Amino acid sequence: MDKKTSPLYNGTISPDIDWASSELPIGQRRLSYGVLEKSLTFAGGFVGSMALTFPMNLLLSRFGAHK
Secondary structure (H helix, E strand, O other): OOOHOOOOOOOOOOOOOOOOOOOOHHHHHHOOHHHHHHHHHHHHHHHHHHHHHHHHHHHHHHOOOOO
């Protein structure tokens, strides 16, 4: 989490500042993104793509691609 690029950064990092405040625009929030979140993101994308490959193959073979 790079807090120095936040508009709330004033030269010191204070524990009183809410870096993930819902009042900030999403581009200015600073969220911690740990190993668990990275792993779940990767696994979710992999499982999602594997789960939809077979049904999409059946639909394309039955109805064909859009012309």
